[in-house]
Amino acid sequence: MASVVLSEAEKLYIVHGVQEDLRVDGRGCEDYRCAEVETDVVSNTSGSARVKLGETDILVGIKAEMGTPKLEKPDEGYLEFFVDCSSNSPELEGRGGEELGTDIANTLYRVFSCENSVDLKSLCINPKEHCWVLYVDVLLLECGGNIFDAISIAVKAALFNTRIPKVRVLEDEEGTKEIELSDDPYDCIRLNVNEVPCIVTLSKIGYRHVVDATLQEEACSLASLLISVTSKGAITSMKKVGKGSLDPESIFEMMETGQRVGKSLHIALQKILDEEENLGTSRPKVGFLG
Numbered sequence: 001m002a003s004v005v006l007s008e009a010e011k012l013y014i015v016h017g018v019q020e021d022l023r024v025d026g027r028g029c030e031d032y033r034c035a036e037v038e039t040d041v042v043s044n045t046s047g048s049a050r051v052k053l054g055e056t057d058i059l060v061g062i063k064a065e066m067g068t069p070k071l072e073k074p075d076e077g078y079l080e081f082f083v084d085c086s087s088n089s090p091e092l093e094g095r096g097g098e099e100l101g102t103d104i105a106n107t108l109y110r111v112f113s114c115e116n117s118v119d120l121k122s123l124c125i126n127p128k129e130h131c132w133v134l135y136v137d138v139l140l141l142e143c144g145g146n147i148f149d150a151i152s153i154a155v156k157a158a159l160f161n162t163r164i165p166k167v168r169v170l171e172d173e174e175g176t177k178e179i180e181l182s183d184d185p186y187d188c189i190r191l192n193v194n195e196v197p198c199i200v201t202l203s204k205i206g207y208r209h210v211v212d213a214t215l216q217e218e219a220c221s222l223a224s225l226l227i228s229v230t231s232k233g234a235i236t237s238m239k240k241v242g243k244g245s246l247d248p249e250s251i252f253e254m255m256e257t258g259q260r261v262g263k264s265l266h267i268a269l270q271k272i273l274d275e276e277e278n279l280g281t282s283r284p285k286v287g288f289l290g
Helices: 008-019 095-111 147-161 248-282
Strands: 035-039 047-053 058-067 077-082 124-126 128-144 164-165 167-172 179-181 187-191 198-205 209-213 223-229 233-242
Touching: 008 198, 008 209, 035 147, 047 147, 058 147, 077 095, 095 128, 095 147, 095 223, 095 233, 124 167, 124 179, 124 209, 128 147, 147 198, 147 248, 198 248, 209 248, 223 248, 233 248
Parallel strands: 077 128
Antiparallel strands: 035 047, 047 058, 058 128, 124 128, 164 187, 167 179, 198 209, 198 223, 223 233
């Protein structure tokens, strides 16, 4: 992961500020940086979104393709995640970027393993034979800290934007089945993203923890807790990262903060997505791929 080198004086300045609930950029410990969210930025996808969180820049594209349901879940579709970090910086080229990309993808699989996160049954076309597979491609354009949160926001926004063509299964007299796709671009399936979790990363700095840490703050943190939270405040998964340890009391405090901050994050994100949706085709596209 991209990192910065700080002197001991700089680290001390950041740590002391966090203890007083005053971070270097003026935020409190539970405040996010200003986020920019834009959907429908890539034309040849089923859904896409770009999220800028401070200096962190994420692009997500989703492609819906027909596939065969998995044997253990014959009446459901499924999601596949791929994360590319190589465009970010020279230090993430090759093996370093591959390891980070694999770690992020595995985290997304874990977050979306919750049964109610996405209605996978709605992706089934014909049980045991055909289903929709959603290929979620994540591109890390720039890393300015807190990439897990930014990626989860971008994935939820892209899923909200995803449109899957409606299909009909036709059967002739001999029992042969054929699949017919609708030609109408507006005749499509929209996914319900109300239960899609967002990741809230809480970084332990000194005796306190902060959300949406910058690269400088991440350099001062020895341990972080990644919590996936639904819009109702339910925690679906947790993951501890970093070399340091977390005591039980800190973990419970971080869980409470994660639930509180996560609910506010969902409300703000859904408000942005609804406002953009209501603008329809008249909305100005500001993305570089618009």
